[in-house]
Amino acid sequence: RAVLRGHAIKRGKWEQARGVSTSAARTAWVPQNSGYSGTSPQERRTSWPSSARRWAEASIELPNGWRFQDLGHATIPSLRLPLARDALEWQLPHNIWSTDCLSGVHITHTSPGTISDYLAHAAVAVLRSAADLLSGFAWRRCIGVQNEGTWLRRLILLETLTGAPG
Known part of the structure; x- marks a missing residue:
């Protein structure tokens, strides 16, 4: 062989x-x-x-x-785990948005105006609540135990259901 x-x-x-x-x-x-x-x-x-x-x-x-x-001779550098507490975090080399652009953003929400808007808004709210129940996010939020894994599970499930990446 x-x-x-x-x-x-x-x-x-x-x-x-x-x-x-x-x-x-x-x-x-x-x-x-x-x-x-x-x-x-x-x-x-x-x-x-x-x-x-x-x-x-x-x-x-x-x-x-x-x-x-066959690259049997190739070596892969190993990571030293766990990383030291003083390890640098990865940061973007350049800002994507300027400070003026960021300060100009205001979070807004408009109420549904027509019956079809109201039904669409209600359908999305019900589906999102069902996804929170399935992922365990809603249960953990009620008892006050939320961690990184809970948020990741919720986000991955929502991305999977909507078909939208990241």
Whole structure:
């Protein structure tokens, strides 16, 4: 088996993807007097030359030109957890809105004017209240136990129901 990006691929599939027949691939990679009989995977693994075996396990090229490589040597930097209390928080490098724009914003609410506006407003209020009950937000608000998880659960449920991201 050749291991590519964490997936095991049988050599037959790899050779088919390369467009090489199984016997031609073995002939090309196995020395003439190597003692390869093809009867067991252990025998096959030990009889292939190490350079061919290493190349076969390191990359694969598909007929459409894509090439996949095993990046087993790549390292991922690790985080030191838990973070120190004096760790800097991420901040935007530039303000999105000016102070004048922010001070000019006033929160307003208009009462529904017509019967259809009133029905739409009531329907949204009922659905939002039902979502608060389903997420457990309303129950926890009544007993005074709210935390970060409660708010996240409520927001994720509301986003899921409305289909609007973030």
